[in-house]
Amino acid sequence: MTTEADTSAPATPAADGAPPASAVPTAPEGGNILGDQPGAAAPPTDVSSPEATQPGTETKASDTPGVPEKYEFTPPEGFAVDPEALNGYEGLAKDAGLTQEQFAKVTEYGLKYFHDQLGKQAEAQDLRVGNWMKETLADGEIADGKTLRPEAREAAGRVMERFGGDDLRKALVETGAGNHPAIVKAFISIGKAMGVASPPDTGNPVPQNAKGNGLDDIAARMYGNGA
Template identity: 40%
Template sequence: MNLFDRLLHRRLCNEQPADGGAAPAPSEPAAPAADPANPEGDKPQPGTEADKPQEGKPADGEKSADKSDDKEQKPEGAPEKYEFTAGEGQELDTAALEQFEPIARELNLTNEQAQKLVDAYPKILAGVQQRQAEVWQAQTEQWAADVKADKEIGGDKLTANLSAAQRALEQFGNPELKEYLDSTGLGNHPALVKAFIKVGKAMSEDKVVTGGHESGGSDLISAFYPKK
């Protein structure tokens, strides 16, 4: 085959497809070849980012996080006015409630929460009073021990001195004073016991100084303040 025949043969091969079909027109662009790794091309696939909800937007079928079916309820707190009730067999301490209500309102307590504290108040108060009584009892007992151990009026001289104090109390006191000193325990106070002992001893003397002058009889004021 000469050179001319070769050129003609090559031209014919380029214009005819191998299977004998018609060759595509020169003006039509050839379709892009399919990518084996992406046979669907650029078509979005299910489950890709196209289906994901965008930032700030809920996905299909989901409710917005900022919207709720139930309205938010305002937290319950202090009422406009507290209404308290007394327990069975008890009475409300109005003076204590006047002090308690501002504190309950400051703490933003509900009426129910404040009522629980009101109900507990009598028990707390009873416990405090019991403790105070125990402390006072211990104090009066200590006073009595101090009188017995006192070097001036106690020891072997205690019985005679207490007799003198008893005479003074009966002479210048009354049943109400005796009851008060006994019930409160103040009758055991060393200073008070010594005062009554002085009065009792002054009563046994023939003369007691009164207003700077000697006279017979007894006088409570002069017994407490004898002439020196």
């Protein structure tokens, strides 16, 4: 029985042990099934292609399917967003390939998370300052359990007026330091050391005839002739 000869040419092995050209699978027409799926690895780039090395062919974040050119975000009620900080965050979101929906969910979660953490820190600070006040008012030497004793309040107020005034008082209130036992006691001690408020002693006038450089002359210029 006569059989027809196979006229197809046998696959010729490529150099260096590479598989024959006919053995390399080709993608079906209409796209790559796996490559078109979200999260699938991109098909390898043919480095021998001129387009692979041609400048300006890199894929931009905005060219990624689902990534918008500009993200839109409306903060939840009671929240404020710094536009400059949000712009920097948008760049990171584009690099990560976030869609508009993903961006909105992640951003809202982040805002609420940090708001919650800041709230907890504020509560902890309020508790800390309250404990400072209780400890200060429990000190019988300077307080009666409810408020500072009159002489202690007067001494602390003397320091306040002399060295800081309203700005110092405001800083002590905003930071809570005005309730700290060590701060309160320091103000009272300084005020007591200052004594009753009085005009500063300007000393005696320098004698006009004290022009020598001896110790007595220097003392006379500094302290007057009675030195």
